[in-house]
Amino acid sequence: MQERPSRRSFLKKAALAGSGVVLGAAGLNELSPKIWPEPIVFEPNQSYWAKSQPPQNPPLAEDLTADVVVLGGGFTGLSSAYFMRTLSPQKRVVLLEAKGCGNGASGRNGAMVLNLTDDRYMQLGPDPAVDKRIYDLTARNIQTLSKLSAITGIDCELETNGALQVLNTSDDVRDAQLYVQAARSAGMPVEFWNKQEVASAIGTGLYEGAFFDPNGGHIHPMKLVQVWKAAAQSAGAEIYENTVVTHIEEGPQNLVHTMNGVSVKAKSLVLATNAFTSRLGYFRNSIVPVHEYVAMTPPLSDQQVAQIGWPRRAPFNDSRTEVIYLGFTRDNRIHIGGGSPSYFFNNGVGDPNESARHYGYLQRELVRLYPALEGVEFEAMWSGIVDWSLNEAPSVGRTGKYNNIFYGLGYSGHGVNLTSVFGRIIADLEAGREQAWKPFPFLNASLDYIPNEPFRWLGAKTGLAWYRLTGT
Ligand SMILES: Cc1cc2nc3c(=O)[nH]c(=O)nc-3n(C[C@H](O)[C@H](O)[C@H](O)COP(=O)(O)OP(=O)(O)OC[C@H]3O[C@@H](n4cnc5c(N)ncnc54)[C@H](O)[C@@H]3O)c2cc1C
Structure with a gap:
């Protein structure tokens, strides 16, 4: 299938734009992390x-020694901690979170529960059996x-009515039909509508x-954070919040320093820091941390629900490069996210003026889709950082001088479900059970390589401007 413009090709172009300049300034590229530490x-x-x-x-208040230290209290970190304790109940597992669990992408996302990985969503890899x-x-x-929602007694509002990628053009229709045909031949129960x-x-x-x-669906992401946190804690993981990790001293026993002035020593370390990972000096050349925007309406009246007509309530995203995604909550709110993402220099934080522009766009998109919602003001608007890899492929594995640092990242907007698949894999890898996962490409x-700042x-600015200009 021929590749047409997509977020994938945008990111590649962005990288090429950046890398092209790097060729002429390799020295600066190498020095960059020292000049501009994130x-x-x-x-x-x-x-x-x-x-x-x-x-x-409570935050971490004293030095600790553990078997495993997990950095990050999102889905990856919490699920890794849960699976590690379940697999090896004798191990002391300590998790450190900079703010509260769910402060990152796990508590800010578009709530779509998706199958596959982003690079293989509607695009088969070389072997369809994989x-x-x-x-x-x-x-x-x-x-x-x-099951975990039932076991913990926390209803995370998981609805498995399916998920759609709606198609904007006749080219998208043709591609989707071809994909569905091939995917069904490989045994996947997906459909073309x-x-x-x-x-x-x-x-x-x-x-x-x-x-x-x-088999896709919709969820309340922060209630899923509640589920994972409760599951990890009841399995015996110790969770400390408002504990910012400042740096890692690698060794046969890793030493993790925190802003609280105390540290954790542990043989195994899990980097579950997603789009923030480069701030600790890891995977700086693997991830583009881009800000995406989401907004939520108040609960709609019964009359508005009837007017818009969304009976199956399955969430959907469209097929544009600057994708939009919508979901319908149990209490009849609609959330819409996406549009043109932002990149801030050196993985910096957002700009409120830029956010306002994005929310205006989301409002216009919502009314374009559902004219009955003209005049409905958003009740909440927010942004979150997505860990895009260049080809939207994720990676889970081990790294570090002593091969005792485990990680999962590169979910590229596809992590609500995949993060805990990786949490389970991380636990297996840490326990030396790698064999079962070898057939998986992630x-x-x-x-793929992403250059340093500037x-x-x-690259990111050039790519984003190009797509804004061409409207693809
Ligand atoms: C706006 C938006 C919409 C999205 N929509 C969807 C969607 O609809 N469907 C889907 O499948 N995926 C979606 N995603 C992606 C999905 O949310 C993520 O892939 C997933 O939540 C990643 O989980 P994580 O645990 O790896 O990272 P995070 O949830 O980001 O967790 C990382 C945690 O690490 C902590 N941390 C970082 N650095 C440090 C440090 N130095 N010290 C201590 N703690 C630290 C952070 O505070 C954070 O809590 C979306 C993401 C965003 C931002």
């Missing part, structure tokens, strides 16, 4: 979901989320068709 700062989570953030545990194995793995993980089927499912006739995955996958900024 600031270790964290913006508070202003999302609608944040209202459901679990109560915070895609099918990944599909089954991720679909089974959604069942695990449902025509224009009328889409219109009657989501209430807007603007789309030419859709790719439908019956194990220790090396991610080239990363230059």
Whole structure:
């Protein structure tokens, strides 16, 4: 299938723009991390979901020795801690989170529960049998989320009515039809929906068709954080919040320093810091941390719900490079996210003026899709950082001078489900059980090279401007 413009090709172009300049300035590229060390700062989570953030545990107040130290209290970190304790209950597992659990992408996202990995979503890899194995793995993980929700007694509002990628153009329709045909031959139960089927499912006739995955769904992300936090703690993991890790001293026993002036020593370390990982000096050349924007309406009246007509309530994203994604909550709110993402120099924090522009765009998009929502003001608006890898491929594995640092990242906007698949893999790797994961392409996958600043900024800005200009 020929590759047409997509976020994938945008990122590649952005990298090329950056790398092209690097060729002429290799010295600066090498020196860059010393000239511009990334600031270790964290913006508070202003999302609608944040209202459901679990109560915070006390910060780390004394030096500790553990078997494993996990950095980051999002889905990756919490699920790794849970699976490690489940697998090896004798191990002391300590998790450190800079603010509260769910302060990062896990508590700010677009709530779509998706199968596969982003690089293989609607695009088969070289061996479709591998895609099918990944599909089954991720679909089974959604069942695990449902079971854990029942075990912890925390309803994370998981709805498995499927998920759609709606198609904006006839080229997208053709590609989706070809993909669905090939994916079904490989055994995946995905479907192609025509224009009328889409219109009657989501209430807007603007789309030419859709790719439908019956095993996808929607969730309340912060309630899922609650589930993972409760599961990890009841399995015996110790969680410290408001504990910022400032640097890591690698060794046979890693030493993790915190802003609180205390440290944790542990043989194994898990980097579950997602888009913030480069701030600790790791994977700086693998991830472009881009800010995406999301907004939430108040609960709609019964009349508005009837007017828009979205009976199946399955979430959807569209097929543009500057994708938008929408979901419908249990209490009848609609959230819309996406549009043009932002990149701030040196993985910096957002700019409020830029945010305002994005929310205006999301409002216009919402009314374009659902004219009955004209005049509905958003109740909450927020941004979050996504860890894009160049080809949208994720990676899970081990690294470090002593090969005792474990990581999972590069989810590229596809992590609500995949993070805990990787949490389980991280636990297996830490326990020396690598064999089962060898057939999967994401194990220790090396991610495409992204140059340092200022080239990363230059590349990202050029790529983003190009797509804004061409409107693809
Ligand atoms: C706006 C937005 C929309 C999205 N929409 C979807 C979607 O609809 N579907 C989907 O599947 N995926 C989506 N994603 C992606 C998904 O949310 C992420 O892939 C996933 O949440 C990543 O989880 P994580 O645990 O790896 O990272 P995070 O949730 O970001 O957790 C990392 C944690 O590490 C902590 N941390 C970082 N550095 C340090 C440090 N130095 N010391 C201590 N703690 C530290 C942070 O505070 C943070 O809590 C979206 C993401 C965003 C931002």
